[in-house]
Amino acid sequence: xxxxxxxxxxxxxxKRSRRTIGFSRDSVDRLASDERCTAFEISRQVxxxxxxxxxxQNYNLxxxxxxxxxxxARTTAVDHISFEVQKGQIVGFLGPNGAGxxxxxxxxxxxxxxxxxxxxxxxxxxLEAPMDVKRRIxxxxxxPPLYHEMRTAEYLAFVAxxxxxxxxxxxxxxxxxxxxxxxxxxxxKVLSKLSKGYRQRVxxxxxxxxxxxxxxxxxxxxxLDPKQINETxxxxxxxxxxxxxxxxxxxLPEVEQTCQQVIIINKGKLVATDSVNNLQNRSRGAGSVLVxxxxxxxxLDSPEVKRRLEKVPGVSRVLFKEKRENRFVFEVDGExxxxxxxxxxxxxxxxxxxxxxxxxxxxxxxxxFLQLTSSNEAKNASAKGxxxxxxxxxxxxxx
Amino acid sequence: xxxxxxxxxxxxxxxxxxxxxYLLLAMFAIxxxxxxxxxxxxxxxxxxxxxxxxxxxxLNVNEQVIRPLVSNxxxxxLFLIPMITMRLFAEEKRSGTIELLATSPLRDFEVxxxxxxAALILYSAMLLLTxxxxxxLFRYGNPDWKPLLVAYLGLLxxxxxxxxxxxxxxxxxxxxxxxxxxxxxxxxxxxxLEWVSGYDSATYARVMAYLSVLTHFESFAKGLLSIKDFVYxxxxxxxxxxxxxxSMESLRWRS
Numbered sequence: 001x002x003x004x005x006x007x008x009x010x011x012x013x014x015k016r017s018r019r020t021i022g023f024s025r026d027s028v029d030r031l032a033s034d035e036r037c038t039a040f041e042i043s044r045q046v047x048x049x050x051x052x053x054x055x056x057q058n059y060n061l062x063x064x065x066x067x068x069x070x071x072x073a074r075t076t077a078v079d080h081i082s083f084e085v086q087k088g089q090i091v092g093f094l095g096p097n098g099a100g101x102x103x104x105x106x107x108x109x110x111x112x113x114x115x116x117x118x119x120x121x122x123x124x125x126x127l128e129a130p131m132d133v134k135r136r137i138x139x140x141x142x143x144p145p146l147y148h149e150m151r152t153a154e155y156l157a158f159v160a161x162x163x164x165x166x167x168x169x170x171x172x173x174x175x176x177x178x179x180x181x182x183x184x185x186x187x188x189k190v191l192s193k194l195s196k197g198y199r200q201r202v203x204x205x206x207x208x209x210x211x212x213x214x215x216x217x218x219x220x221x222x223x224l225d226p227k228q229i230n231e232t233x234x235x236x237x238x239x240x241x242x243x244x245x246x247x248x249x250x251x252l253p254e255v256e257q258t259c260q261q262v263i264i265i266n267k268g269k270l271v272a273t274d275s276v277n278n279l280q281n282r283s284r285g286a287g288s289v290l291v292x293x294x295x296x297x298x299x300l301d302s303p304e305v306k307r308r309l310e311k312v313p314g315v316s317r318v319l320f321k322e323k324r325e326n327r328f329v330f331e332v333d334g335e336x337x338x339x340x341x342x343x344x345x346x347x348x349x350x351x352x353x354x355x356x357x358x359x360x361x362x363x364x365x366x367x368x369f370l371q372l373t374s375s376n377e378a379k380n381a382s383a384k385g386x387x388x389x390x391x392x393x394x395x396x397x398x399x
Numbered sequence: 400x401x402x403x404x405x406x407x408x409x410x411x412x413x414x415x416x417x418x419x420x421y422l423l424l425a426m427f428a429i430x431x432x433x434x435x436x437x438x439x440x441x442x443x444x445x446x447x448x449x450x451x452x453x454x455x456x457x458l459n460v461n462e463q464v465i466r467p468l469v470s471n472x473x474x475x476x477l478f479l480i481p482m483i484t485m486r487l488f489a490e491e492k493r494s495g496t497i498e499l500l501a502t503s504p505l506r507d508f509e510v511x512x513x514x515x516x517a518a519l520i521l522y523s524a525m526l527l528l529t530x531x532x533x534x535x536l537f538r539y540g541n542p543d544w545k546p547l548l549v550a551y552l553g554l555l556x557x558x559x560x561x562x563x564x565x566x567x568x569x570x571x572x573x574x575x576x577x578x579x580x581x582x583x584x585x586x587x588x589x590x591x592l593e594w595v596s597g598y599d600s601a602t603y604a605r606v607m608a609y610l611s612v613l614t615h616f617e618s619f620a621k622g623l624l625s626i627k628d629f630v631y632x633x634x635x636x637x638x639x640x641x642x643x644x645x646s647m648e649s650l651r652w653r654s
Contacts, residue, residue, distance in 0.1 A: 109502040112651055134504040145499035147409075149416045161405045162503045206499070 060087045062214055062244040063108065067117035070103050070268075077103040079268040080117065085261075087213075090240045092259035092276070093248035094369065100268040101248040102142065105216050108246070109139045122213045135164060138212035138243070142219045144203025148192035152183055152202055155191060156209055163210035173209055181205035181235060197228035204235060208243065215239065217247040221254060233258050252369055264369065289334065289341060292357035293348055294327040302328055305353070312347050314340040327356060402505050406513025407520070410487070414521050419486070423479055427525045434471045435532040438464050460542040461622070465533070469550040469620050472529060473612075476522070476558055477586050483521055484565025485579035487514045488647075492573040501651070511643045515559075515566050522558045526551060546622025553619020556632035557612055561586050563639025570646040586612075 063085040070078040078100040085091050093101050106112040108119055110130040118125060124132040147155055156177060160170045178184040181201045186194060191202065200220065207215055220236060221229045237258055239245060249255060255262050256276055264271040293305060302320055309318045309332060317333040334340035341358060348355045414420040442464050449458065491497040500510055536542050565582040572578050593611035595604045608614055612635075615628040 106498075109498075111498055111501050131504050134502055137502065139498070139502045141495055141498045143495045145494070145496040147413065147496055148494065149413050158405070158409055159499065159503075162402065162500070162505055164504055 061085075061123075062087045062089075063119070063121055063246065065104075065108070065117070065119045068104065068107060068114050068119050069116045070100070070107060070112065071115040076268050078107070078114075078265075081265065081268075081270045082117075083263050083270065083273050085244060085246065087244050088240060089261055090236065090245045090247065090259045092255035092262045093246055093265070094250065094252070094255055094262055095248075095265040095271075096250055098267075099265050101265065102218055103268075104265070105139070105218050105246070105248060108214075109137055109216055110134055111139075135210070136213045138207035138210065138215045140203045140207040140215075140217045140220060142222060144199050144206070146191045146199060146202060146206075148190070150191055151188055152191060152194070153178065153187040155202065156205055159206045160209045165210055173211065177205040177209050180208070182231075197224055197231070200224060200228070200232060201235070204232070208239065211242070213244060215243045215245045217245065219249055220247055221249070221251070229254075288360070289332045289344065290321070290357070290359050291330045291332055291344060291348070291355070292327055293330070294354040294356050305351075306330065308347060308351060309344065312340060312343045314343065400509075402509040403513045403516065406505075406510055407516045410514050410517030411520060414517065419482070420521060420524075423482060423521070424525060424528065427475060427479060428528045430475050431468075431472060431529055431532065434468060434475075435529075438468055438471075439536075460536060460540045461546050464536060464540075465542060465547055465550065466620050468529075469547075469554060470616070472526070472554055473557055473616055473620075476525075476554070476561070477590060478583070479525070480522070480558060480561045480565055480586060481579040481582035483518045484562055484569050484582055485575045486569070487518065487566050488569040488643075489573055489575045489578045492570075493575075497650075507644050507647045508640075511566065511640055511647065515562060515640060515643075518562045518566065519555070519559055522562065523555065526554060543622075549622045549624055550619055552624075553616055553628075556619075556629070556636075557616055560612065560632050560635035560639065561589075563636045563643070564589075565639075567639050567642040567646060570643055570650065 061084055063083075065084070066082050068078060068081045069076070081100075081104060093104070095101050103112065107114045107126065108121060110126050110133050113127060118127075120126070121133045122136040124136070126133050147158070150158065153174060156174045157170060160173055165173055175184075178187055181204050183198060183201050183205055186198055186202075191199065194202065204217070204220065207217070217236065221232050224232060233254065236245060236247065247254075247258070259276055261273070261275050263273045291309070302323070305328060306318050306320060309315060309330060312332075314334050315332055319331040319333075321329040321331050323329075332340065332344060345355055345358060442458070442460070445463070446458050488497070491500065533547065537544070561582075564585060565578075568582045568585065569578040571581075589610065589612045591611070591613075592607045593613045596608035596614075609631075615631045618625045618628050
């Protein structure tokens with residue numbers, strides 16, 4: 001079982017699914033028909049001796065969450081969230097503090113039962129077959145669950161034991177994760193004496209010690225210094241081949257650097273899911289241009305400038321942004337796929353003004369995120385966002 | 400079952416790598432040593448006095464030394480048991496390791512049983528210390544060993560019951576002090592419930608006396624094996640562990 005998942009996971013998972021990020025149904029079916037998948041699935045079934053509920057036909061869908069809801073007495077922590085994660089991907093779970101990230105993760109790990117909705121991990125339902133889910137999941141909570149009086153290697157051996165590993169395999173896996181997570185040099189140290197970075201890595205080692213299909217990491221870089229953050233991200237990226245990873249964070253660059261796909265939630269609601277590439281492309285190439293214009297001698301008349309800019313073919317909207325001494329900044333929206341910069345520049349120069357600056361108004365992920373998570377409009381967007389359509393989102397962010 | 404031992408071993412280790420186990424053992428040894436010295440001293444004094452008066456005082460080591468001593472042990476246990484159980488779950492909840500246990504392929508009863516067994520083993524280790532003192536009785540006297548064995552069994556059963564209750568209380572909070580304090584209070588109450596029967600024989604008084612841990616230990620201290628008391632302790636153990644299981648389950652629905 002071990003070897004099968006090791007050798008097959010990267011070839012099936014990374015190469016293909018990195019391209020098919022958009023959750024489209026047909027891409028999933030195409031993957032299912034892949035012969036290697038079937039072989040893989042059979043080897044898994046042989047490997048697990050227990051009687052298990054029927055495997056789903058589509059084993060590439062590692063996590064499937066449908067209308068998942070968690071309600072407490074007065075609050076709704078997670079509100080009808082649905083998403084799917086393909087095998088071998090790194091998915092960023094993005095949201096401000098208190099958005100319901102941890103609650104969702106706890107439901108996926110069978111720590112909390114959902115109020116309604118379903119979640120399946122590696123084909124097993126979290127409520128119906130929690131033991132099977134737990135066997136296939138590695139979980140790193142926000143605070144690494146360390147027994148502070150234990151030594152590193154001893155602790156990892158204990159975790160391996162309660163995850164069901166025995167004997168030679170146990171020793172092998174413990175040694176492997178000690179090296180993999182770069183904690184071999186502290187393997188005889190008491191955990192309470194370790195630095196924060198080491199603790200985090202021991203926490204990661206603990207999560208992968210039983211070679212789980214799915215890794216769930218709750219804010220894996222919280223509280224680390226920049227160097228440690230980079231190391232941890234590097235480590236997480238390197239784990240992607242063997243495992244499907246969900247990591248939660250409220251740090252945007254982290255998502256950009258580590259993840260292939262992003263799920264944004266706010267106040268328990270799903271705001272958007274899309275690939276990181278799409279998100280960045282949309283936010284960059286939205287066709288919006290910032291123009292800074294200065295008058296030569298006479299002061300500029302801003303309505304006049306605006307009127308002229310609007311006349312440029314392809315321009316759909318001109319927005320006056322700010323005035324600096326006798327310079328004006330406008331934001332100009334063009335129709336998509338139409339180059340308006342050249343025309344803009346020509347019109348400005350021909351009018352006898354100075355063109356100080358002409359640049360793409362890049363909407364950063366930060367802006368999109370803030371927009372999504374702070375406005376009421378996020379609710380409207382959530383309906384569309386679930387289909388992986390971020391157009392509305394990008395537009396909102398600009399306003 | 401294997402998982403039970405894994406967890407039991409882990410708990411025992413954490414008792415013995417921290418000062419807790421040594422502190423408890425040392426405290427117990429000192430207090431019990433004092434009691435032993437006191438009781439044996441009085442026994443010797445009473446024996447000499449009886450001899451001087453020329454009275455044929457039927458002196459019996461079992462009745463006059465062992466029986467009060469094991470009763471004392473059960474009282475010392477009352478103070479030490481909260482210290483054994485208070486960390487069992489409260490500590491896991493505080494440090495977040497409960498999430499590791501809850502997301503590992505373990506059943507709740509395996510976790511609970513493992514922890515309770517570890518607590519019981521630590522208590523047994525304390526009892527083992529008393530054997531050193533009792534060995535002297537056997538060296539210089541001629542006590543009957545069978546009642547002593549029954550008394551040990553009674554002590555273990557009683558401790559098992561109180562440890563189960565302590566384990567349950569430990570699941571209710573993440574604060575060890577609260578867990579320990581509440582366990583102590585409840586243990587104490589279970590102890591003194593019996594006092595009501597001293598002045599009242601109404602039904603409620605008899606029920607309260609029956610619930611008291613003390614009344615059921617009496618027969619074991621005498622060296623009697625009675626089914627009634629056996630059943631009492633076993634059902635108390637079961638109730639404690641059952642409540643722990645319920646509490647762990649509700650933890651998931653609440654937190």
